[in-house]
Each structure stands twice: as C-alpha cells, then as structure tokens.
Amino acid sequence: MCKSVVFGLLVAIATTGYAQSKPNIIYLMADDQNVGSIGCYGNPEVQTPNMDRLGHDGLIFDRHYNTTSICMASRANVMTGMYEYKTGTNFEHGNMKPEVWAKSYPVLLREAGYLTAFAGKFGFEIDGLNQTKGLPENDFDFWGGGPGQTSYKTASNQSMAKYAEDHPHSTLSYGAFGQDVIKQAVQQDKPFCLSISFKAPHRPVTPDPQFDAVYAGKRFTKPDNFGREAGQHLSQQSKQGRQYVRFAEWEYDSNYDAVMAKYYQLVYAIDVSLGMIRAELDAQGIADNTVIIYTSDNGYICGAHGYGSKVLPMEESARVPLLIFDPRSPSAGKKQRSSALTGNIDFAPTILELAGVSAPQSMDGVSLLPLLNDPAADVREQLAFINVWGALPTKSLTCLTKEWKYTYWWYGDAEMEPTEELFHLKTDPLEMKNLSRDLESGDVLNTLRSKYDEQLERWKQQAVSYNDYQQYGVLFDRTIPVDQKQFQRPKRNKP
Secondary structure, eight states: OOHHHHHHHHHHHHHHHHHHSOOEEEEEEESSOOGGGSGGGTOTTSOOHHHHHHHHHSEEESSEEOSBOSHHHHHHHHHHOOOHHHHTOBTTTBOBOHHHHTTSHHHHHHHTTOEEEEEEEOOOOBTTOOSGGGOOGGGSSEEEEESTTOOSBGGGSGGGGGGTTTOOBHHHHHHHHHHHHHHHHHHHTOOEEEEEEOOTTOSSOOOOGGGTTSSTTOOOOOOTTBSGGGGTTSOSGGGSSHHHHHHHHTTTTTOHHHHHHHHHHHHHHHHHHHHHHHHHHHHHTOGGGEEEEEEESSOOOTTBTTOOSSOSSSHHHHBOOEEEEOTTSTTTTSOEEEOOOEEGGGHHHHHHHHTTOOOOTTOOOOOOHHHHHOTTOOSOSOEEEEEOSSSGGGOEEEEEOSSEEEEEEOOOOSSOOOEEEEEETTTOTTOOOOOTTOGGGHHHHHHHHHHHHHHHHHHHHHSOSSTTOTTHHHHTOTTSOGGGSOOOOOOOOOO
C-alpha cells in the first residue's frame, strides 16, 4: 500500500475519532452586560480584545435576547431551557422546584459522565435542598458558587476564598477557578462542562482597581436614543418602575462619562478572565475540542430613552451579547455573524446536543448548532419576552420576530390606558418610532397581535400552578377589558 493511501487512512481514522469525542463545554455569563460594551458589536471606544477574538474565532449573534431580563429568572431560563412561566422562578414569585432542577443541563450532563463545575453567582434557590441556602453544590464536581448577589471581594465568597490572596477582586478569581477545573479535567481524562457566572458588571460599582488606568479620563459617545427626549413616545406604563428614576439616580444624565468608565472597567476585567481561561486551554492542549459560549444574563439600558437598569423590553435591556466558538464547526475562524432570532432558553438544548444528550421535551429552546454550520440559517420565527417583576404597570408580555417587536401594556387606571408598542427593528433598531397607530402598519400590527395571542395561549396552557403565574394569562389578555381584570392597584409616585 502506497504511503499516500496509508496517510489518508490514518487521517480518516483520526478525524472519525475526533468527531466522535465529546467536546468540553465552557459557558461564561456576565451580569448586566449590554451589546454596546464589546468592540466586535461596534463600539470602538471600549477595550475587549479577548471577547473580540472569541467572536472572530467563532460566531457573533446579533439578535440574541434574554426571555426575561432580570437575573434570577434569566438564570433559571438558562439552566432549564424553559420560559419563566414554566420554571416558576423569579424574585417576588418563588424558588425553583427540585423536579424542575432535575432536568437542568448541569444535572443531565453529570449523569452523562461529564465533570461539571460552577462558580459565581448562582442566582436562585431550589426548594427542599438541605445544602447551603438551597444551592445545589453537591450536584457539581467543583463548586465555587455563592448565594445572593455574591461579593466583589473574593475573601467574602466562601467557596472562592482560597483565591483571595492572588485575586482579591472576584472577577479574576473566577478565571483562576476555570484554570484549575481545566487542569483537573485533563488529569482525570474526562470531558467537562464549566459554567461561570461573573458578578460583573452588576452594581455596586466596584471595579478591580488594578485596571483603573484603562478608561481614566476617557469620554464616551452617547447613543442616538439617549435621554428623556428620546423616550417621550414610550408607554407611560414603562415609566412607573425604578428603571425610569434611575436615569437620574445613577447619574447617566449628569455624569455619563464617569459612570460608563466604571461600567466598562468592570467588563474589562471579565475580558482578562476570559483570556486566562483560553490560555489554560492552550496550555493543556485541549483548545481544539472545547466549545466556548459567552453571553450575559440580561442587558443594561445605560441612559437610552432616559431610563436605567434592565427588566423592560427595550433593546438595550432585552438584547445581549452572544459569542459561540466551536473550533470543530465550519464557521470557526471565518469572522461570521448570525442574524437569527435566538434566546437564553436555547443554551440548555445547545449544550446538551454538544454533549450528545437528548433534551427533555419540556424545554422551549432549540439547539443553536445548526447556526454554527450555517450562519445564514434561522431556528425560529418568534420569541417571547416576559416581565412579571417589579411595579405592576411595567409587567408585560412582548412578541419578537426577526424584524418586529410588539408589546402589549395591559395596565390601566385613571392616569393611563392599556396601550401597544410596535417597532420595526430592521429599520429602527433604536426604537424611536412607535408604529402601533400608523395606519400603514395595520396589517403588520394585526399579524403581531396574532403572534402575541399565540404566545399568551401557550402561557395559559403551560404555566406552573404555583408561584403566582396563572393570573398573567388573564392580565395580559388583549381581549379582556382592564376593568374586568382583578389586580391590586399599586401605590406609585409620578416620575
């Protein structure tokens, strides 16, 4: 047999074995990071070399949303692949049930033989656990997680305290945790799934002081939809929550450059931590078989339309970064982007498919692997965005398609009436023109109303019977007059 034939057979055998080997999976999630904080999303004023490199090595997603934009609910969405009304988990509602957690991606991967690790802000509790504050530390091989919001002071995070001497600020401690997990997995010769939830850039504003010089004295360009004048067309309901007053309280109106410098500095430390993790993959020789997913649990408004914080359905709050690098995929290294409509409910089924594990039928999300093979493809026609937290008037349901966003603001009283918002995101990505009363948009409005009604019908049929989720099937119903809806009218101050 000639040498070329032998070589070809060896290559084929090696490739077959490699393709069949289970990949390592790294899921990294920031807290409150918006798309404007990363260079590869079009901001030349920030420094995110490792995030930019990850995006260019893999695939950048331009239409990725959190289906609920607040940390507790969003993290439950991620772990379970389900909408909030099926996880039954959020602030003001209640904890996750153990039977729901049993079908989460970390549990299923460990059952399938993966070494699993978690560090950072877990974000929710599980009823019935005898472990610390309802956290499932015994369901992971390596645990660096913590209850509540955790702390930027590494020494205050009990499970991470051993990293405090070298990394007193928690962001880099998570990078060090990731390096240790990678080393241990290689020593044990097991595929691993490493999940890290950074506290940054969540408030309180406490960036790592070693990076103070990165944005010192820098001025930043405000977005074209910045400020109160750019929010006059938005619903009165959206102005009743803390998001509206935080525009001034958090000094976006009066001290924008300094506020954003601290925010970007917090993100910069995550970028350094990402670099630490990728360097360890290279050092251990496993980078070619490791998939990295980078995203955020929700966005951040940062003064757009004269609001702050998150929760609301506006783009700055609902849409977030998503970078996926699978070095084995056809899109790897080609600097490609996807405009497909994706959501945080898609992470669990994606991770499970990567590991060769079947996703439970209860999951609402879909695998994103087809998009890594063909970035021009789509995986769905519509997606729901939910808010059932906070001031009653701000609670709402939104229907998203690739081009359109429709929100029904159901609440009404003596000062406001139920109203609709319709934005054509393809031509108006900054949401500056509400087309719900535009006669020329009548056909589109009716179509989006129908899609909204379809989503609400699924809510009515599938919502858990506990933790106060059933009532929203009535409150969000467009066909029921507000005076026929039973709810407790909130005590609120005018903004």
